[in-house]
Amino acid sequence: MEQNNKRLIVALDVDTMDEVRQLVETLGDAVSHYKVGMQLFYSVGMECLTYLRERRKDVFLDLKMHDIPNTVAQGAASLTRLGVAMINVQASGGLAMMRAAAEKVTETASALNIPRPKLIAVTVLTSMDNTEWTLLRNVASIPDQVVHLAKLAKEAGLDGVVASPQEAELIRKACGDDFAIVTPGVRPLGAALNDQSRVATPADALKAGAHYLVVGRPITKAQDPRAAALAILDEMRKA
Numbered sequence: 576m577e578q579n580n581k582r583l584i585v586a587l588d589v590d591t592m593d594e595v596r597q598l599v600e601t602l603g604d605a606v607s608h609y610k611v612g613m614q615l616f617y618s619v620g621m622e623c624l625t626y627l628r629e630r631r632k633d634v635f636l637d638l639k640m641h642d643i644p645n646t647v648a649q650g651a652a653s654l655t656r657l658g659v660a661m662i663n664v665q666a667s668g669g670l671a672m673m674r675a676a677a678e679k680v681t682e683t684a685s686a687l688n689i690p691r692p693k694l695i696a697v698t699v700l701t702s703m704d705n706t707e708w709t710l711l712r713n714v715a716s717i718p719d720q721v722v723h724l725a726k727l728a729k730e731a732g733l734d735g736v737v738a739s740p741q742e743a744e745l746i747r748k749a750c751g752d753d754f755a756i757v758t759p760g761v762r763p764l765g766a767a768l769n770d771q772s773r774v775a776t777p778a779d780a781l782k783a784g785a786h787y788l789v790v791g792r793p794i795t796k797a798q799d800p801r802a803a804a805l806a807i808l809d810e811m812r813k814a
C-alpha cells in the first residue's frame with residue numbers, strides 16, 4: 576500500500592495560478608498528490624498541469640467525462656497524452672462507454688510508451704442524499720447502485736471508482752482489494768460539511784477500505800492549510 580502522503584489527494588479547487596502556487600508552496604512536501612477539477616482546469620488549462628509536473632506532483636485530472644463511447648474514448652486518449660496519474664469518467668455513461676475508454680487509455684499509453692493513467696469511474700456523487708436521489712426517480716438504494724456501478728466499472732476494465740467512504744467497505748467486498756476506491760466526502764471531526772452529504776472522517780474512510788482520500792476545503796480553506804493537511808495525515812497514520 577502506498578505511503579499516506581500518496582494516498583491523500585488535495586483538491587485544488589481554485590481559479591488562478593497564483594492560488595495554486597500559494598497552496599502548493601505552503602503544503603510543500605506534506606502533499607504529493609493533487610486533484611485538478613473543472614474549476615481550475617477550465618480557468619487556467621495546461622498551465623496548472625505543467626506547474627505540478629515540474630514539482631513532481633501526481634495529478635488526478637477530475638473531468639468526469641460523460642458522452643457516447645467514441646467521444647469519451649477519444650477524450651480519454653487526449654487526457655492520457657497529458658501524462659497525468661489518474662483520469663475519470665461517469666459510470667452512468669454505461670458499460671460500453673467505460674470499456675471503450677479503458678481500451679483507448681491502454682492503447683494510447685502503450686503506443687507512446689508512457690505510464691498508463693489509472694482510469695476510474697464516478698459512481699454516485701458524495702453530495703447526493705436520499706432526498707435528492709429519490710427526486711431523480713432512482714429505484715435502487717444509493718449503496719446498491721454504487722456497488723452495481725463499481726462492478727460494471729471493473730467488468731469494463733477500469734482501475735477503480737470514486738465513491739463515498741460510506742460505501743467503501745461494500746465496494747471492497749464486491750470488487751476486491753486491488754480495485755482502487757477513491758473517496759471524496761472526507762471530513763475531519765468538527766469540519767464544515769459544505770455541500771457534502773455522505774461523509775466520513777479520514778480514519779473511518781481508511782478503516783472502511785478507501786485507498787485514496789480526496790480532501791479539498793478542509794485543507795485549502797483552512798487558516799493554516801499545512802497544519803490541516805498534517806493533522807489529516809497524522810489521523811491517517813494512526814488509522
Ligand SMILES: O=c1ccn([C@@H]2O[C@H](COP(=O)(O)O)[C@@H](O)[C@H]2O)c(=O)[nH]1
Pocket residue numbers: 586588610612697699700701702737738759760761769771789790791792793
Ligand atoms: O462524488 C464526488 C466526486 C468528486 N468530488 C470532488 O472532490 C472534491 C471534494 O472537495 P471538498 O472541498 O473536500 O468537498 C471536489 O473537488 C469535488 O468536485 C466530490 O466531492 N464527490
